[in-house]
Amino acid sequence: MTKRIALLGIYHESNTFINTPVTRINFEQARLLKGKDILHEYRDAFHEIGGMMEVLEQEAIELVPVFYATATPGGIIAAETYQSLLTEMLAALQEVLPVDGCLVVPHGAAVSEDYPDMDGHWLSLLREMVGPLIPIIGTLDPHANVSPAMIAATDALVAYKTNPHIDQRETGRAAARLLLQCLQGKIKPVQYLGMLPLAISMEQQYTMQEPCVSLYQLAKAINQRAGILSVSVILGFPYADVAEMGSAFIVVTDNAPALGEDAIGELTSYMREHKALFTGNRQSVGDLLPLVAAAEKPVLMLDMGDNVGGGSPGNSTILLEAIEEDCRYRTFICIYDPAAVAIASTFNPKDTFDLSFGGNCSRQGAAFSTRVVLQQLCDGDFKETTPRHGGQVNYDMGKIAIVTTANGNMVMLTSLRVPPFSLQQLTAFGVAPAAFDIVVAKGVNAPVAAYSSVCPTIMQVDTPGVTQANMTLFDYKHRRKPMFPFEEI
Structure with a gap:
């Protein structure tokens, strides 16, 4: 009799330092999928779901797609939104039970208003539904804040091994292979969590x-030892004020407790010894702008304080204003501002008009005002067909307006917030990166996968915002103590 494997997940990276809650419409604007729609969306995607599908189809195992919801990283998920998603997911699962196993797709850093450890909560409910004997195996984003509840509810969790995340499909394949081996009685996975006193x-x-x-080389070497099935480095997501915030390791063994404990101990000792290397060396826009003149261009400037992939609003004009004041470099930047798009839509291409857009947290959020020329108005749909951070194929920025300022800088204004994970965000609309001295991307590491092929110079800029690089500037109330770099350990 053919084995039946349920596929389900609620996936979100929640920044608790953002006041605006994430609601159901944010999931609907991204992906809220049920049944075969999940398979249609991800069959050819470089996403973990695509990898899971691939392995099960090769083995003639029936994959039962249940429910998958994801939203662009943002604030805390509203209580009623989480409850509605959870109710739908569990009801859909109830309709397809019994199953022989579950493949799950949490992010690992989801926070709702009523459940700070949201992933631990829904995984625990899943375990209650299917019982203790049904294997539950899944994937994690390495920006997870992993809890003991997540580990207790699952048989194995495997994190992506790259950041930018370009191995998501392979990670899905790895999780599916573990599940198959488990069902075949070849392995008995047992996992161990090592929560580090550092971030x-x-x-x-x-x-x-x-x-x-070097850290990942050590993890790979440990993973090659007999009896060890998986070693995951959990880099952590510092923009969440929860008890689980911090870096960690997950080691999965084939029923070998001593191996798992020894591996966790070895990895933990390495991090304690090398912790100072992981704190960062930051440079401001004032430090970096003078270096652009001699740099090979275009320069990719990463706006770390307005990292959309970390939940930021994507509307900061801090870098643009500094570049406008400098006047030496032609620049491209993408700004999320649906109101500005609406205003620009009242004009025709080549019209010149005054426009205010974005915001500057250094001056209480006031918008940047300048005279612009409208270049184009269009729908912001585009596709990405190569492995990029996030593994998605279909993107939607809503209606967009592309304008140029009096200084010749180009601004793409969007109606929906989309992280800069794909170069198609520019090229699909006739924007050539090579035409600029500076390309600003609102991220930290994720945009590198998309932009490094056309931007020979990369600069991470220490900008203010809800994803500022220096985590010690945030006011945490729930994190563990002591924790490096907040306290010495």
């Missing part, structure tokens, strides 16, 4: 450079 600064989480390279 890695976001700009130090680029896995292609030190200090992450």
